[in-house]
Amino acid sequence: MNTILVVDDSRDVVDIFVKMLEKGGYGTFAAHGGEECLEILKEVAPDLILLDIMMEPMDGWETLEKIKNNVATVPIPVLILTSKQLTPAEMEKYGDDIEDYVLKPVTDFEMYTAIEHVFHRRQTIRSEVDRAMKRGVDSGVVNEYALLLRSVDINKQFLNIFETRYNLNNSNIHSSDNICQALKKLDATIRVQKTRLQEIEGKIRIP
Numbered sequence: 001m002n003t004i005l006v007v008d009d010s011r012d013v014v015d016i017f018v019k020m021l022e023k024g025g026y027g028t029f030a031a032h033g034g035e036e037c038l039e040i041l042k043e044v045a046p047d048l049i050l051l052d053i054m055m056e057p058m059d060g061w062e063t064l065e066k067i068k069n070n071v072a073t074v075p076i077p078v079l080i081l082t083s084k085q086l087t088p089a090e091m092e093k094y095g096d097d098i099e100d101y102v103l104k105p106v107t108d109f110e111m112y113t114a115i116e117h118v119f120h121r122r123q124t125i126r127s128e129v130d131r132a133m134k135r136g137v138d139s140g141v142v143n144e145y146a147l148l149l150r151s152v153d154i155n156k157q158f159l160n161i162f163e164t165r166y167n168l169n170n171s172n173i174h175s176s177d178n179i180c181q182a183l184k185k186l187d188a189t190i191r192v193q194k195t196r197l198q199e200i201e202g203k204i205r206i207p
Helices: 011-023 034-040 058-067 088-097 108-134 139-166 171-175 175-204
Strands: 004-009 025-030 048-051 078-082 100-103
Touching: 004 011, 004 034, 011 025, 011 108, 025 034, 034 058, 048 058, 048 108, 058 078, 058 088, 078 108, 088 139, 088 175, 100 108, 100 139, 108 139, 139 175
Parallel strands: 004 025, 004 048, 048 078, 078 100
Antiparallel strands: none
16 A cells, blocks of 8 residues: 655645545655655655645645655655645746646646656656666666656656646747746756657667
8 A cells, every 4th residue: 555645734624635546546644844755754765745835834846845855755756736836936936846736726626637647657767777777778878767767757747737827839828938938948858858759769678
C-alpha cells in the first residue's frame, strides 16, 4: 500500500483528503501545516506528499524548499494540491522539485489519476534505468536519461496547464508578454530535452 502525507493548515481540508485517499486504498499521514510536516518526516517516509501552498506561518513553497534541502527527504515526490494558480515564475523556480500541480476543488477520479501518474512515471523511470545499467551504459548518461524522462513529462504538464489557463489560441492574449515569453521558453526547453532524450534512447534502448 502506498502511503501519502497530506499537508494543509486547514484541518477540514486535511480530513477531506485523508478520507478521499483512504477510500482509494492509500495509507495516509496528516500534517496541519509546514512545521508539522517537517516533524512528521523525521519519523516516517511516505511515498508521496500532497502539499498546499497557501499556509501560515510557513507556506508551501518554504516547506517544499526545506523538504528538498534535506538529504533524508529530497527523494520523496511532492505533488502540489492547492487553490492557488501556478505562475510561470513559480514554475521556473520550483518546477524541478514538484511532480505535478493540481488545483482544488478536485474530484476523487482526478486526484487518483494525478497520484497514479506520479507513481507510474517513477516506476517507468526506474525500469528504464535498470535496463540501461544492465547494458553497461555509462552512469552519467543513465542519470541524464532519468532526469530527462522526468523533466520532459513534467514540463509538458506545466505547458498544458498554462495553455489551458491563458487560452493561448485566443488572439487577444498578446497583452501578456511576460507570460507568452515564459511559455515560449518552456516550449523551447521541451523541444531541446526531447531531442536529447531521443539521442540517448537511440543508444540504450533495448529492442
